[in-house]
Amino acid sequence: MPYDMMLTCEKRTLYKIGGAYEKRWKEVSVADAVGTATGDLRCVHCGGEVRLHHRKVTTTTGPQDHAEHRRRQDSEGCKAGHYFQGEHRRSATPIE
Ligand SMILES: [Zn+2]
Numbered sequence: 001m002p003y004d005m006m007l008t009c010e011k012r013t014l015y016k017i018g019g020a021y022e023k024r025w026k027e028v029s030v031a032d033a034v035g036t037a038t039g040d041l042r043c044v045h046c047g048g049e050v051r052l053h054h055r056k057v058t059t060t061t062g063p064q065d066h067a068e069h070r071r072r073q074d075s076e077g078c079k080a081g082h083y084f085q086g087e088h089r090r091s092a093t094p095i096e
Pocket of ligand 1: 010044046078
């Protein structure tokens with residue numbers, strides 16, 4: 001089955017700025033996003049929700065670690081999506 005093959009995603013990250021904590025988006029590799037709650041991850045390009053896929057340590061075949069759009073609709077409208085239809089747009093349901 002075909003799939004999106006994004007090697008990075010954005011992770012909501014807590015920063016301390018001027019004594020106050022603030023959450024901002026940071027681009028990280030999929031390996032660095034391991035363990036992050038679903039609602040704190042999004043596509044770098046369209047802001048849509050993504051799902052992470054990890055290659056099992058015991059296998060050397062199969063796809064490497066990557067992120068996929070959770071919604072087919074996002075994949076169709078995102079330049080990083082496997083189903084991209086040619087016109088990039090922001091996700092209809094972005095995570096902000
Ligand atoms: Zn996207």
